[in-house]
Amino acid sequence: MLSETRGSAEGDKGVAGDKGAAAGEMPAKAGGVKIALLLPESKTARYESKDRPFFEAKVKALCPDCQILASNANQDASQQQAQAEAALTNGASVLVLDAVDSASAAVQVVKEYDTPDWSPDKAQDEMTQALIALNNQVDGVYAANDGTAGGAIAAMMAAGIKPLPPVTGQDTELAxxxxxxxxxxxxxxxxxxxxxxxAAAVIAYHLATGKPMPTDITGGTTVNNGKKDVPSVLLVPLAVTKENLKDTVIADAFWTTEQICTAQYAEACKAAGIL
Known part of the structure; x- marks a missing residue:
């Protein structure tokens, strides 16, 4: 099983276990091999518009005959558990899991909310409540993803707060x-x-087919999960601000200049040196 840990800015892919060929057994043939991709939610655009197509394309490039069993838990942990069990029942050799449940970062705050379903609308309501309780005195907002950040910003703008305090986010959504x-x-x-x-697709393919894992895929990196050292691929997350947006998001073609710099944002793009 592969997993991604969602937190503030830490952790990405790690091999947590597999059902590959045991020692002395012949590797499984690629044809008919099933790999399950279990995504946590769909309100964040990245999972269905980025993660899933990238993963599926890489698996198909490595193994045209492999079957991908993709599902989305829609922020429901019990549903994700059922999807995992169904994938195993349907013959999945490897589960690639981005879990609904994750540990949150420890941050000292004056108001804290666990926003259901990562909902921007609910985040806006929660931020409105916080502003009332705090008499609009806010120094910053630590939002765990871009959707909840957008809700918090909408609440502060509605309350007439100027200038807006620093607001964090995660997932690099276009908005x-x-x-x-x-x-x-x-x-x-x-x-x-x-x-x-x-990287997840490469690992899943080799686990599912019982082929030896390429030595360069992990570079010898491991993460201890409390029981064993797990071979892992760790990618470095970046904090994207106005200053480095051009050299990261645009340079990687994650979003294009045309997608970002629509008429409403053209002047801001020029000021940031993007246009």
Missing amino acids: AVQRILLGEQYMTVYKAIKPQAE
């Missing part, structure tokens, strides 16, 4: 990139999703 250009959101955590998805 968040545009907010960063306008100065509404300070930063977003950028994970190079394509190499992340492709």
Whole structure:
């Protein structure tokens, strides 16, 4: 099983176990091999628009006959458990899991909310409540993803807070990139999703077919999960701000200049040196 840990800006892909060929057994033939991809939710655009197609494309390039069993838990841990069990029942040799449940970063705050379903609308309501309780005195907002960041920003703008305090985010959604250009959101955590998805696909393919893992895929990196040292691929997340957006998100073609710099954001793009 492969997994991604969602937190503030730490951790990506790691091999947690497998059902590959045992010692002395013949590797499984690629034809008919099934690999399950279990995604956590769909409100964050990256999972269905980036992670899934990148992963599927890489698996198909490595193994045209392999079958991918993809599912999305829609932020429901019990549903994800059922999807994992169904994938195993349907013959999946490897589970690539981005878990719904994850540990949150320890940050001292004056108001804290566990936003259901990562909902921007619910985040906006929660931020409105916080502003009322704090008499609009806010020094910063630590938001765990770009959707909740957008909700918090909407609440502060509705309350007439100027200038907006620093607001974090994660996932590098297009709307968040545009907010960063306008100065509404300070930063977003950028994970190079394509190499992340492709690395997961390479590992899943080799586990599923019982082929030896390429020595360069992990570079000898391991992570101890409390029981054993797990061979892992760790990608470095980046904090993307207005200053480095061009050299990261645009340089990687994660979002193009045309997608970002629509008419509404053209002046902000020029000021940031993108146009």
